Amino acid sequence: MCFYDQYIFACGDWKWGNFRQHCQKEYRQGETCGMKLVNGALGVDGKCKMCEKIDTKLRRKKAEEDRVARWKAEGGKYRASIEKSEAAIRALNYEIHTLETERRQRSSMVGSTR
Template structure:
Protein backbone atom coordinates (compact mmCIF):
# COMPACT_ATOMS: atom_id res chain seq x y z
CA UNK A 1 0.00 0.00 0.00
CA UNK A 2 2.48 2.59 -1.16
CA UNK A 3 1.25 5.96 -2.31
CA UNK A 4 1.73 7.45 -5.78
CA UNK A 5 0.65 10.59 -7.58
CA UNK A 6 -1.99 10.23 -10.28
CA UNK A 7 -2.82 12.35 -13.33
CA UNK A 8 -6.39 12.32 -14.67
CA UNK A 9 -7.55 14.01 -17.86
CA UNK A 10 -11.01 15.39 -18.66
CA UNK A 11 -11.80 12.33 -20.81
CA UNK A 12 -11.31 10.01 -17.81
CA UNK A 13 -7.94 8.60 -18.87
CA UNK A 14 -5.36 8.41 -16.10
CA UNK A 15 -1.76 7.40 -15.40
CA UNK A 16 0.37 6.79 -12.35
CA UNK A 17 2.85 9.48 -11.41
CA UNK A 18 5.81 9.59 -9.06
CA UNK A 19 6.19 7.64 -5.84
CA UNK A 20 5.20 9.85 -2.88
CA UNK A 21 5.09 7.91 0.36
CA UNK A 22 6.11 4.48 1.57
CA UNK A 23 3.63 2.44 3.57
CA UNK A 24 4.41 0.82 6.90
CA UNK A 25 4.28 -2.72 5.42
CA UNK A 26 7.49 -2.19 3.45
CA UNK A 27 10.59 -1.75 5.57
CA UNK A 28 13.30 -1.71 2.86
CA UNK A 29 14.41 1.75 1.78
CA UNK A 30 13.54 2.58 -1.82
CA UNK A 31 11.28 -0.44 -2.23
CA UNK A 32 7.50 -0.55 -2.59
CA UNK A 33 5.12 -3.24 -1.48
CA UNK A 34 3.49 -3.51 -4.91
CA UNK A 35 0.05 -2.18 -4.03
CA UNK A 36 -0.48 1.30 -5.43
CA UNK A 37 -2.73 3.79 -3.70
CA UNK A 38 -3.46 7.35 -4.80
CA UNK A 39 -1.66 9.98 -2.77
CA UNK A 40 -2.87 12.96 -4.80
CA UNK A 41 -4.69 13.38 -8.11
CA UNK A 42 -3.80 16.16 -10.49
CA UNK A 43 -6.64 16.96 -12.90
CA UNK A 44 -5.85 18.14 -16.44
CA UNK A 45 -8.53 20.06 -18.35
CA UNK A 46 -7.08 19.00 -21.70
CA UNK A 47 -7.48 15.74 -23.58
CA UNK A 48 -5.02 12.90 -23.16
CA UNK A 49 -2.52 11.89 -25.85
CA UNK A 50 -4.72 9.04 -27.03
CA UNK A 51 -7.73 11.34 -27.52
CA UNK A 52 -5.48 13.73 -29.46
CA UNK A 53 -4.35 10.87 -31.71
CA UNK A 54 -7.94 9.73 -32.25
CA UNK A 55 -9.08 13.24 -33.18
CA UNK A 56 -6.16 13.63 -35.62
CA UNK A 57 -7.06 10.35 -37.29
CA UNK A 58 -10.73 11.37 -37.42
CA UNK A 59 -9.82 14.62 -39.19
CA UNK A 60 -7.70 12.63 -41.64
CA UNK A 61 -10.60 10.25 -42.40
CA UNK A 62 -12.95 13.19 -42.98
CA UNK A 63 -10.46 14.82 -45.36
CA UNK A 64 -9.94 11.59 -47.29
CA UNK A 65 -13.73 11.11 -47.53
CA UNK A 66 -14.11 14.63 -48.91
CA UNK A 67 -11.36 13.89 -51.42
CA UNK A 68 -13.15 10.73 -52.55
CA UNK A 69 -16.39 12.65 -53.07
CA UNK A 70 -14.55 15.30 -55.11
CA UNK A 71 -12.76 12.68 -57.21
CA UNK A 72 -16.04 10.87 -57.90
CA UNK A 73 -17.51 14.12 -59.23
CA UNK A 74 -14.45 14.70 -61.41
CA UNK A 75 -14.38 11.10 -62.66
CA UNK A 76 -11.53 9.04 -64.13
CA UNK A 77 -9.75 8.43 -60.78
CA UNK A 78 -10.89 4.93 -59.93
CA UNK A 79 -7.51 3.59 -58.72
CA UNK A 80 -6.93 6.61 -56.50
CA UNK A 81 -10.39 6.25 -54.96
CA UNK A 82 -9.85 2.55 -54.25
CA UNK A 83 -6.48 3.19 -52.60
CA UNK A 84 -7.93 6.00 -50.50
CA UNK A 85 -10.81 3.78 -49.38
CA UNK A 86 -8.29 1.15 -48.22
CA UNK A 87 -6.39 3.89 -46.37
CA UNK A 88 -9.60 5.00 -44.64
CA UNK A 89 -10.33 1.44 -43.47
CA UNK A 90 -6.79 1.12 -42.12
CA UNK A 91 -7.02 4.43 -40.23
CA UNK A 92 -10.43 3.46 -38.82
CA UNK A 93 -8.94 0.18 -37.54
CA UNK A 94 -6.17 2.13 -35.83
CA UNK A 95 -8.75 4.47 -34.29
CA UNK A 96 -10.73 1.48 -33.02
CA UNK A 97 -7.62 -0.03 -31.39
CA UNK A 98 -6.74 3.30 -29.75
CA UNK A 99 -10.29 3.75 -28.48
CA UNK A 100 -10.40 0.18 -27.13
CA UNK A 101 -7.17 0.72 -25.15
CA UNK A 102 -8.46 4.06 -23.89
CA UNK A 103 -11.70 2.51 -22.61
CA UNK A 104 -9.85 -0.36 -20.92
CA UNK A 105 -7.64 2.11 -19.05
CA UNK A 106 -10.64 4.17 -17.92
CA UNK A 107 -12.39 1.08 -16.55
CA UNK A 108 -9.26 -0.28 -14.84
CA UNK A 109 -9.42 1.93 -11.77
Protein backbone atom coordinates (compact mmCIF):
# COMPACT_ATOMS: atom_id res chain seq x y z
CA MET A 1 0.00 0.00 0.00
CA CYS A 2 1.37 3.34 -0.97
CA PHE A 3 0.50 6.74 0.37
CA TYR A 4 -1.13 9.57 -1.55
CA ASP A 5 -2.61 12.95 -0.84
CA GLN A 6 -6.33 13.15 -0.91
CA TYR A 7 -8.17 16.23 -2.11
CA ILE A 8 -11.56 16.81 -0.55
CA PHE A 9 -13.89 19.19 -2.35
CA ALA A 10 -16.48 21.47 -0.78
CA CYS A 11 -19.21 19.14 -2.03
CA GLY A 12 -17.77 16.21 -0.10
CA ASP A 13 -16.40 14.40 -3.12
CA TRP A 14 -12.71 13.68 -3.31
CA LYS A 15 -9.96 12.58 -5.59
CA TRP A 16 -6.47 11.23 -5.24
CA GLY A 17 -3.63 13.72 -5.27
CA ASN A 18 0.11 13.31 -5.55
CA PHE A 19 1.98 10.19 -4.59
CA ARG A 20 3.78 10.71 -1.27
CA GLN A 21 5.40 7.62 0.10
CA HIS A 22 6.05 3.99 -0.67
CA CYS A 23 4.88 1.29 1.62
CA GLN A 24 7.20 -1.40 2.92
CA LYS A 25 5.89 -3.98 0.48
CA GLU A 26 6.97 -1.93 -2.49
CA TYR A 27 10.71 -1.78 -3.02
CA ARG A 28 10.92 -1.16 -6.78
CA GLN A 29 12.18 2.32 -7.55
CA GLY A 30 9.51 4.48 -9.11
CA GLU A 31 6.81 1.88 -8.77
CA THR A 32 3.80 1.78 -6.52
CA CYS A 33 2.08 -1.35 -5.39
CA GLY A 34 -1.35 -0.34 -6.63
CA MET A 35 -3.10 -0.03 -3.31
CA LYS A 36 -3.63 3.57 -2.31
CA LEU A 37 -3.75 4.86 1.22
CA VAL A 38 -4.42 8.39 2.35
CA ASN A 39 -1.31 10.26 3.39
CA GLY A 40 -3.10 13.45 4.27
CA ALA A 41 -6.36 15.06 3.33
CA LEU A 42 -6.34 18.51 1.81
CA GLY A 43 -9.43 20.65 1.65
CA VAL A 44 -10.14 22.21 -1.74
CA ASP A 45 -12.21 25.34 -2.23
CA GLY A 46 -15.06 24.80 -4.61
CA LYS A 47 -16.83 21.72 -5.80
CA CYS A 48 -15.54 18.90 -7.95
CA LYS A 49 -15.91 19.06 -11.73
CA MET A 50 -18.88 16.74 -11.66
CA CYS A 51 -20.81 18.84 -9.15
CA GLU A 52 -19.90 22.02 -11.01
CA LYS A 53 -21.35 20.56 -14.19
CA ILE A 54 -24.51 19.56 -12.32
CA ASP A 55 -24.77 23.05 -10.78
CA THR A 56 -24.39 24.73 -14.17
CA LYS A 57 -27.20 22.61 -15.59
CA LEU A 58 -29.38 23.27 -12.54
CA ARG A 59 -28.86 27.01 -13.02
CA ARG A 60 -29.79 26.77 -16.68
CA LYS A 61 -32.86 24.75 -15.80
CA LYS A 62 -33.87 27.34 -13.18
CA ALA A 63 -33.48 30.14 -15.74
CA GLU A 64 -35.68 28.27 -18.22
CA GLU A 65 -38.28 27.61 -15.54
CA ASP A 66 -38.34 31.28 -14.57
CA ARG A 67 -38.84 32.29 -18.18
CA VAL A 68 -41.68 29.80 -18.61
CA ALA A 69 -43.34 31.12 -15.45
CA ARG A 70 -43.02 34.69 -16.73
CA TRP A 71 -44.43 33.81 -20.14
CA LYS A 72 -47.30 31.86 -18.63
CA ALA A 73 -48.19 34.84 -16.43
CA GLU A 74 -48.52 36.94 -19.57
CA GLY A 75 -51.16 34.68 -21.03
CA GLY A 76 -51.16 32.69 -24.25
CA LYS A 77 -48.86 34.93 -26.25
CA TYR A 78 -45.71 32.88 -25.92
CA ARG A 79 -46.92 29.35 -26.47
CA ALA A 80 -44.16 28.40 -28.95
CA SER A 81 -41.44 29.82 -26.68
CA ILE A 82 -42.91 27.98 -23.69
CA GLU A 83 -42.90 24.70 -25.56
CA LYS A 84 -39.31 25.21 -26.62
CA SER A 85 -38.28 26.03 -23.04
CA GLU A 86 -40.12 23.04 -21.65
CA ALA A 87 -38.31 20.77 -24.09
CA ALA A 88 -35.03 22.31 -22.96
CA ILE A 89 -35.98 21.67 -19.32
CA ARG A 90 -36.71 18.02 -20.09
CA ALA A 91 -33.34 17.66 -21.81
CA LEU A 92 -31.59 19.31 -18.84
CA ASN A 93 -33.39 17.03 -16.40
CA TYR A 94 -32.12 14.05 -18.31
CA GLU A 95 -28.55 15.38 -18.39
CA ILE A 96 -28.64 16.16 -14.66
CA HIS A 97 -29.94 12.70 -13.89
CA THR A 98 -27.15 11.13 -15.98
CA LEU A 99 -24.47 13.21 -14.22
CA GLU A 100 -25.84 12.38 -10.78
CA THR A 101 -25.87 8.68 -11.56
CA GLU A 102 -22.27 8.93 -12.76
CA ARG A 103 -21.31 10.81 -9.60
CA ARG A 104 -22.87 8.16 -7.36
CA GLN A 105 -21.09 5.40 -9.24
CA ARG A 106 -17.80 7.23 -8.89
CA SER A 107 -18.14 7.73 -5.15
CA SER A 108 -18.99 4.06 -4.67
CA MET A 109 -15.69 3.15 -6.33
CA VAL A 110 -13.73 4.60 -3.42
CA GLY A 111 -10.60 2.58 -2.83
CA SER A 112 -10.31 1.01 -6.26
CA THR A 113 -8.65 3.52 -8.49
CA ARG A 114 -7.42 1.20 -11.21
